[in-house]
Amino acid sequence: MRVLQVCAEIYPLLKTGGLADVAGALPAALQGAGAEVRVLLPGFEAVMAGLKEPVTVGELAPHGGVPGARLLYGELPSVGCRAYVVDAPALYQRPGGPYADAQQQPYADNHLRFARLGWAAAELAGGIDGYWRPELVHAHDWHAALAPACMKAMGVPVASVFTIHNLAYQGSFDARHFGELGLPLHFFNPEGLEFHGALNFMKAGLFYADRISTVSPSYAREIQSPEQGMGLDGLLRRRSAVLHGILNGVDDAVWNPAKDPLxxxxxxxxxxxxxxxxxxxxxxxxxxxxxxxxxxxxxxxRLTEQKGLHLVLETLPKLAARGGQFALLGSGDVGMEAAFRDLAGRWPDSVGVRIGYDESLAHQMVAGGDVIMVPSRFEPCGLTQLYGLRYGALPLVRRVGGLGDTVTDCSLEALDEGRATGFVFDAFDEAGLDAAVRRAFALYRRKRDWVSVQRTAMAQHHDWAVAAQGYLAMYRAALGR
Structure with missing residues (x-):
């Protein structure tokens, strides 16, 4: 099976979040299961630097206001797969990040930058590379979500799959930009890209893809409700028959405490x-x-309200008063950053804070922590708690999305049955989080039980080989096999 994976970032070349980890691990897992996988990426500086022995496949045609570009093909040795890269320096070679400038303002032409990616996927599906043509195109998140729409517009007979990594980020743009995308006029309506009078790339993926997936079974159910559907729950309910929930895995080559060089x-x-x-x-x-x-x-x-970090700020004084210690690595909301820095200044022996992101320090935090906190309002899957399980940092999570799918609370019966792996709470408030923190303190005082739970947690298997089988089954369904 020939599969083209379309994404905006990929670990270890370019990472802003969990999407990159998935994009970097899935190709090797699929190849290990027998698929032939290539990746399509925008020509960001880090991606271009990682592309070895590139050759030009062809010239990508302009579509409406979407400029033409050069399509390159080469090896990504650090990822372990072959890749196509859209070489368009005016679109992708910029001093800021992949989606926003140094002031965290989204680029004004993001609709064109990622429409270019979608059209490139459609042109590959249409046979621009005379030596290789995918049987299925797998697009990830809103940046690649226009690919199924562009494929429909071109009429290429290739199946498509779209994966939601986080429904909260949808790629919404003013309706006046529709004419620049090069799509047929009738695509801009409620049965297409139009969403409350605006353009919505995420909706394009949900509407036009043959199959839809997201990154945990619980999140697949939750996004069909008004509470977590982000306005798209009606469309997701309509398409529920082709909606799959497949848990993310952990890349053993990167996250393994027995051989982690970091x-x-x-x-x-x-x-x-x-x-x-x-x-x-x-x-x-x-x-x-x-x-x-x-x-x-x-x-x-990331320091955002979605991640429940304001709840951590509220309960942190109690945690320190009980004699616990706390360490944070992250960035985001400037108010939260200042508040965590303030607490670190007040209790330097008990609270350590590093603002920013450092991959090496992230590994050290998970390896050195006793409890890893993920008290999210919503969480499609979450990778942090999976890393915590692997490294014996017991996850403290809210029962939502993939967090609830992967962590078993230290209830008396779970302890007795040897199933407990962490601490789970339900209500998204400080009282719920504090109750889970108190359970963590109570278990920590029972050293034999603590070690038993650590070993149960570390024995959990959330690997990409299992996830790859789920994706292959979905691909076969999309292909009608």
Whole structure:
């Protein structure tokens, strides 16, 4: 099966969030299961730098206001797959990030930048590369969501799949830009890209793709409700028969405490002594008191209301008063950044904060933490809690989306049955989070039980080989096989 994966970022070349981790791990997993996979990416600077021995496949034609471009083909050794790259420096070679400038303002021409990606996918499906043509195009998130629409407009007989990584980010643009996309006029209506008078790239993917997936079974159900459907729940209910929920996996080559070169000491579920050495190293790095017998709670996250970090701010004084320690790595809302910095200044022995993102430090945080907090309002899948499970940092999560699918609360019955892997709460408020924090303290005081839960957590298998089988089954359904 020949599969073209279309995405805007890919680990380790370019990463702003979990999408890159998925895009970087899925091709190898699919290839291991027998598929032939190539990736299509925009020509961002980091992607161009990672593309080895590029050759020109052809010239991509302009469509409406979408400029033409050169299509390159080469190897991505750091990813382990072959790739097509849209070489359009005016669109993608910019000093800011992939989606926004240095002031975090979205680029005014994002509709053209990512329409170019969608048309490139359609042209590959149409046979622009005379040596390779996909049987199925798999588009990821709103940046690639125009690909199924462009394929329909061209009339290419190739199946399409669209994956929602986060429904909250939809790629919405003013209706006046529709004429620039090069699509037929009738595509701009409620049975197409139009959404409350505006353009909506996410809706294009949901409407035109042959199959839809998202990154956990629970999230697939939740987004069909008004509460989490972000206005698109009606369309998702209509298409529920072709909507799949497939859990993300963990890339063992990147996230494995037994052979992680970024952490202070290797360890596994049978030999946990290295976990304590990682905790001591993290305490030293962040200037925390070098106390081994207090629980260290960690957060590695974007600082947004969606991630529940305002709840963490509210409960942090109680956590510190109970004798716990807290470490945060993240950036986002400037008010939250200032508030966490303020708490670190008030309790330097107990609270350590690093604003920004550092992949190496992220590994050290997960390896050194006793509890990893993911108290999200909504969470399509979440990778952080999966990393926590793998590294024996017990996840403390809200029962929502993939968090509820992957973490089992330390209830008495779960402890007794050997199923407990973390701490789960329901109400999205400070009281719910604080109750889970208190359960974590209580379990931490029972060392034998704590170690038992750690080992159960580390024994969980959320690997990409399992996810790949789910995707292949969906691909076969899209192809009518």
């Amino acid at each position: 952490i202070a000491a290797p360890f596994d579920g049978l030999k946990l002594a290295g976990k304590a050495r990682n905790k001591a190293a993290l305490q030293k790095l962040l200037g925390l008191a070098p106390v081994p017998d207090v629980p260290l709670f960690v957060v590695v996250s």
